[in-house]
Amino acid sequence: MSDADFQIDDRPTKPAIMRGLRCKCPNCGVGQLFAKYLKVTDTCPSCEEELFHHRADDGPAYLTILIVGHILGFVIHFMWVQFRPEPWVMATSLTIGAVALSLFLLPRMKGMVVAIQWARRMHGFGHNG
Numbered sequence: 001m002s003d004a005d006f007q008i009d010d011r012p013t014k015p016a017i018m019r020g021l022r023c024k025c026p027n028c029g030v031g032q033l034f035a036k037y038l039k040v041t042d043t044c045p046s047c048e049e050e051l052f053h054h055r056a057d058d059g060p061a062y063l064t065i066l067i068v069g070h071i072l073g074f075v076i077h078f079m080w081v082q083f084r085p086e087p088w089v090m091a092t093s094l095t096i097g098a099v100a101l102s103l104f105l106l107p108r109m110k111g112m113v114v115a116i117q118w119a120r121r122m123h124g125f126g127h128n129g
């Protein structure tokens with residue numbers, strides 16, 4: 001494999017990221033990226049692109065905590081200053097909000113990380129085409 005193989009941008013990053021955020025295959029945008037909640041399919045059911053090469057590891061969890069933490073920081077401040085609710089109301093509602101938002105964001109963040117790895121030919125994605 002020569003250097004020229006890496007200079008052809010046949011995997012544009014931005015469209016891949018948008019597909020990943022929708023939990024779709026970064027190659028075709030049609031097939032589902034996940035076989036289960038966070039289990040990436042070995043190959044895309046639509047275009048048969050190999051997806052098992054990903055190494056998302058802790059990246060999606062880090063990004064999810066980063067986003068949810070920042071949002072909750074502002075929400076805690078706003079809630080307390082504007083409404084001054086009972087502590088148990090605040091704790092319960094923020095806990096439910098944090099868990100729900102985390103469960104919503106986690107697969108989307110993982111989709112994005114897998115898409116970036118696919119588009120930039122990181123890890124095993126670099127050896128097949």
Ligand SMILES: [Zn+2]
Nearest residue numbers: 025028044047
């Ligand atoms: Zn596909």
